[in-house]
Amino acid sequence: MKKLLIISMLIASVETLHAQDFEPATEAVKNMGVGWNLGNTLEAHNQAAGTLDPTKSSYWGQQGLESEVCWGQVYATPELLKMIREAGFGAIRVPVTWYNHMDIDGKVNAAWMARVKEVVGYVLSQGMYCIINVHHDTGADISGKSYHWIKAQGSNYTTNKAKFKNLWNQIATEFKDYDQKLLFESYNEMLDNDNSWNYASSKNSGSYNVTKANDAYKAISDYAQSFVDAVRATGGNNVNRNLVVNTYAASCGSGSWNTHLQEPLSKLTVPTDPATNHIMVQVHDYPNIENGITSVKNEIDNMINRWNTYFISKGIPMILGEWGTANVDKGDGKTDYDVRRDVMFQFADYMVKKCKEYHVATFYWMGLSDGIFRIQPIFNQPDLAQTIVNAYHGSTSGYKYPTIADTGGVLNCLQKEKTIEWGSGITITNSAFSSFENSVKLKLTFTVTSNSSQDIQFNDGSWEHLTGVFVDGTPKGADYNPSGTVGTEYNVTVTFDQSVYNTLCQKGMIIQGSNVTIKKAVVEGTIVSGITPLVIDRPVDNTYYNLKGQRVTHPQKGIYIQNGKKIVFK
Structure with a gap:
């Protein structure tokens, strides 16, 4: 002992x-x-x-x-x-x-x-x-x-x-x-x-x-x-x-x-x-x-x-x-x-x-x-x-x-490949668009996972459908149906008319759909000249989310999320 x-x-x-x-x-x-x-x-x-x-x-x-x-x-x-x-x-x-x-x-x-x-x-x-x-x-x-x-x-x-x-x-x-x-x-x-x-x-x-x-x-x-x-x-x-x-x-x-x-x-x-x-x-x-x-x-x-x-x-x-x-x-x-x-x-x-x-x-x-x-x-x-x-x-x-000036005007918007679903997609923040001139392009690399119901849908950050959207120069409205072969990799370029671009600079984009796996999403364009590209236009609709992710119309005292940032009301 x-x-x-x-x-x-x-x-x-x-x-x-x-x-x-x-x-x-x-x-x-x-x-x-x-x-x-x-x-x-x-x-x-x-x-x-x-x-x-x-x-x-x-x-x-x-x-x-x-x-x-x-x-x-x-x-x-x-x-x-x-x-x-x-x-x-x-x-x-x-x-x-x-x-x-x-x-x-x-x-x-x-x-x-x-x-x-x-x-x-x-x-x-x-x-x-x-x-x-x-x-x-x-x-x-x-x-x-x-x-x-x-x-x-x-x-x-x-x-x-x-x-x-x-x-x-x-x-x-x-x-x-x-x-x-x-x-x-x-x-x-x-x-x-x-x-x-x-x-x-x-x-x-x-x-x-x-x-x-x-x-x-x-x-x-x-x-x-x-x-x-x-x-x-x-x-x-x-x-x-x-x-x-x-x-x-x-x-x-x-x-x-x-x-x-x-x-x-x-x-x-x-x-x-x-x-x-x-x-x-x-x-x-x-x-x-x-x-x-x-x-x-x-x-x-x-x-x-x-x-x-x-x-x-x-x-x-x-x-x-x-x-x-x-x-x-x-x-x-x-x-x-x-x-x-x-x-x-x-x-x-x-x-x-x-x-x-x-x-x-x-x-x-x-x-x-x-x-x-x-x-x-x-x-x-x-x-x-x-x-x-x-x-x-x-x-x-x-x-x-x-x-962003050090990237040559290229902003990678997807960290890992993602299979998009209805209600669960890819969010691209408004700053990904507002940092560039109007000629911005969204380049997508994807594969399809099924022969049926292939769809890529483009919405703004408040889930409203976008209309003036073009895929490889063809107008597509909010929905693009690839009609692709399962397992084949595709590359497309998505562009926007002026009104949609303005909306994206304010609200960002959400990409959802079905039977499609997005492997790469890149925004390319000319960096805004004459002003700093670092000023981010925030949504003008005062959208807040609580710590559960639910939208809050009239936030009270506490902590909320707005555009990915912590907002404190005292």
Whole structure:
């Protein structure tokens, strides 16, 4: 028995010595440089109707590896992460959703875990820091359409504590030998049972309920502590790995419109940890910049002063894990990048510089290279990427920002071949057309899979049929019937009249049909001259989609998707 005890102590000692090589969290946030979110990929998810009860097996494990592209992004590639690193970014946050790849007992699907490891490998192989998390297992529920199993609620914590710890046990065990550049983030934007944003109980019926709010804040702190306990217990490099815990809803404490706005900061109990200085706190921020740069700067100053009061001055480092702008210009549906780029760039510059002053690492939310632009890969917002990098490094010298101009006017719109079906086709974003002059051509390579009902149908991004469409110069309306031989590969060139082209620049295209496999889809043309080809015209119909993909006519407070981007209404 005595010999076994000595051996156990030696093993523990070796593990501790190995882990002590890890830099403390206060150094990690400095060494990350400036970061970026690989958004709407590994955290994308869909819930089938009628499967919203976590006590039922049907809630769990609904998707396979295809979930990565179910929100309109493309599969992550090593080339994309290489481009981001060569642009001057030093850290990548990789949000991951797990419930749709777990069974009811909490076991993670092996293929999904392998894919997460693969993407993490893309990041680390570039020498960048990588953060992985538990993402849309938390979030805002939509009645009858979506439900998140982890909530800031005492009873929810009691019910799900074991499953949550088991999830992190599996993740941490899988990655326990990885070096210090891999960090774990506990949970994303965890809300109370009322789906309250900004602070707990903000959406309680009637008025703010202090009992419910305190219950939510305690649940957040309890989940954070369980996360730390579960990770540390797996040993290996996890003994001293840097860990990230989030405030309630990842709220940043910004604003003065309500006296409870600072509670997510003040009420978070930072977990006790056997490792010293290996925990950091994360918040998110998406301010409205419509009132001009002076107002935004004041808001940032006040917000960071609060961070300093509650965490930084106490030796607890922070990261701004998601940031951007509120995005929507009311009335025309365009983003801040489109309509007030000068203010947006001043905001980005100030945010990064101010955070760097307080050693807060920043991770921009998913723009810069978006949608099909990630296939090449190229930037569709290179000037914004340069602004962010320059704000941190003081220069963009030596960094690269490839754009559509570097492709010779060719934009690949399909990452992998796809058999199109009715209601499930290929989406080509509006920016694939608006980046070119009117002479744009869509070149398709395809095979047919059956002798009957061969059809390729062209719709705009709102599923309305297109009429002025020509295939190899012949007018086809919305439908093209190939009448091809099964297994034979065909190449056709699709062109458009002026009115259809204008629609495509606003709404993009959806290609659906039957018994056809599209192997290649390429847009070619002359790059827009006289103006930057990087300004993307957004749909003028203010179309928003919730996190389930359903169209929303009148979005309320919460998170929505518009043109593949995350839109936050506060």
